[in-house]
Amino acid sequence: MGGRNIFAAENGIIAGIRLSGSLPDGVGQEGLLGDVSPQLSRFLQRLEKAAKDESVRGVLLSIQSPQLGRARVSELRDSIQHIRAAGKPIVAHLISGEPLDYSVAAACDRIVMPPAATLAITGVRTEVTFYKGLLDRLGIQAEILQVGEFKGAGEPLTRDSMSPQLRKQYEVFVGDLFEQMVEWRRRCKQTCGRS
Secondary structure, eight states: OOOEEEEEETTEEEEEEEEEEEOOSSOOOOSTTSOOSOOHHHHHHHHHHHHHOTTEEEEEEEEEEEEOOHHHHHHHHHHHHHHHHTTOOEEEEESSBOHHHHHHHTTSSEEEOOTTOOBOOOOOOOOOOOOHHHHHHTTOOOOOOOOSTTOOTTHHHHOSSOOHHHHHHHHHHHHHHHHHHHHHHHHHHHHHOOO
């Protein structure tokens, strides 16, 4: 996340905010020797400031391959909704179309992309690598204490494939991620009027 640019508009200013890099949690350290990497809390404060500042007439959010997880995407989408609720248009400039980047952009009023950009909405998936065969060849035996039927975190070290319980856990997890994407799209369709 770089800086914030202000563009002049006829009736006010357009706040240009760049979303890139990682956005660690926490408040960071201020001062000369403080943390130079942007913090999620500071980025959200910038969005809230744009929502409340009466001289800001709109926001251009440039999304440049940020490193986001689903929780951060949800927080960003909520902040974007505050800007929209304040009656200010927000336009997403999407540099690449990864699923989570698109999820942030979809909360905005409009999405613009360069002609050569690619939108890659691939859905959700997960995979598990099992190491028991490798450990056997190396003469190493993993000692895992499994307490409970659905406590399979150690299975990749002790099995060659998923147990039915671990498979069920992953199916539920991936199903939840998919439902979250569908819900984001549904909310976007309701609030933005896009399909």
